[in-house]
Amino acid sequence: MLRPRCDFPEGPAAQALADDLRRLGLPTGAAVLVHASRESHAPLPRRLGARLSGVGSRPCQMVSLRHEWLRRPGGPMCDTDDIDLWNAAAAQYDAHLTSGDFWRHQHVISPAVFGLLGQVAGQDILDAGCGPGWLSVELAQRGARVVGIDGSEQMLLRARERAASASQDVRFAEADLCSSLPLQDHSFDGVVANMVLMDIPAIDSALSEFRRALRLSGRLVFSITHPSFFLWFWTRDASGKKLWKPVDDYLTIRSDMNDFWGPTRHYHRPLSWYIGALASAGFVVDALLEPTPDFERSPDTDHVWRIPDFVVIRALPRSPEFHGKQA
Numbered sequence: 001m002l003r004p005r006c007d008f009p010e011g012p013a014a015q016a017l018a019d020d021l022r023r024l025g026l027p028t029g030a031a032v033l034v035h036a037s038r039e040s041h042a043p044l045p046r047r048l049g050a051r052l053s054g055v056g057s058r059p060c061q062m063v064s065l066r067h068e069w070l071r072r073p074g075g076p077m078c079d080t081d082d083i084d085l086w087n088a089a090a091a092q093y094d095a096h097l098t099s100g101d102f103w104r105h106q107h108v109i110s111p112a113v114f115g116l117l118g119q120v121a122g123q124d125i126l127d128a129g130c131g132p133g134w135l136s137v138e139l140a141q142r143g144a145r146v147v148g149i150d151g152s153e154q155m156l157l158r159a160r161e162r163a164a165s166a167s168q169d170v171r172f173a174e175a176d177l178c179s180s181l182p183l184q185d186h187s188f189d190g191v192v193a194n195m196v197l198m199d200i201p202a203i204d205s206a207l208s209e210f211r212r213a214l215r216l217s218g219r220l221v222f223s224i225t226h227p228s229f230f231l232w233f234w235t236r237d238a239s240g241k242k243l244w245k246p247v248d249d250y251l252t253i254r255s256d257m258n259d260f261w262g263p264t265r266h267y268h269r270p271l272s273w274y275i276g277a278l279a280s281a282g283f284v285v286d287a288l289l290e291p292t293p294d295f296e297r298s299p300d301t302d303h304v305w306r307i308p309d310f311v312v313i314r315a316l317p318r319s320p321e322f323h324g325k326q327a
Helices: 012-023 046-052 080-098 103-117 134-141 153-165 204-213 271-280 299-306 320-326
Strands: 031-035 062-068 124-128 145-150 170-174 188-194 214-225 242-244 254-259 263-268 283-289 310-317
Touching (some): 080 153, 080 263, 103 134, 103 188, 103 214, 103 310, 124 134, 124 204, 134 145, 134 153, 134 170, 134 188, 145 153, 188 204, 204 214, 204 271, 271 283, 271 310
Parallel strands (some): 124 145, 124 188, 188 214
Antiparallel strands (some): 031 062, 062 254, 214 310, 254 263, 283 310
């Protein structure tokens, strides 16, 4: 079966679409692939949807801008426009998470994250890339002393409102995860980065800062979209049943522009890249999960048990002695 797609327009139509993408703040100079996807959580912006209507054999629901990327020398590693995109997406992202429609957060990701994190009562926990703060609040409700950091001012606004509404004492601070973080050395028992690292352009600085902030007895727990399968759409049979995902070009490090809750940028790296980055930052992987839902398997959700959507990893600080022997 052919992968469903929309042919990219040529000539004046291509230029008009490129202009619209530029107005939305999407990167220019990239090859553009426009895909139809029943898995998309949000339609294209109205203007883009109108521009793409009638192009190809199917209406388009998701734009993916794919290009190989390299970290630019000098300056902060997180692009300002990445943070601006998340500021613009904050309201819709928060509404999506709290609507109950995205059951994967409640029934797949969260159980795995909290399972690997373990008991947090009385511990100092950093919620890195806290977004609208729902995880920070739940950690505080479980008895942790929580600090939440995020580069998005609009996300932090919602996080503070959520913590106040829940009567939870959480300290929030604006911080770029790709730069030096305003954290004291060895001040946390745990660092959680929930669905964050695949959305920042360079994670080596973030991992090094997490290692610096963790106590030697601490742990880092993070979740990401599964790099083996996230970028590829399901192939279906005639009845619409999800059969498999055709995987291609898995090893190429690149960025993709998604439009689930407004345009945001996703950075694809193979799983081995994450493991290597952890080792370079002074971590050793202690556990790796490809979680399935915490509810009973059914025909409607059978595909989730066959191909995982997410990876959750726990990594422990490598002892200084071991690190010295490896040098």
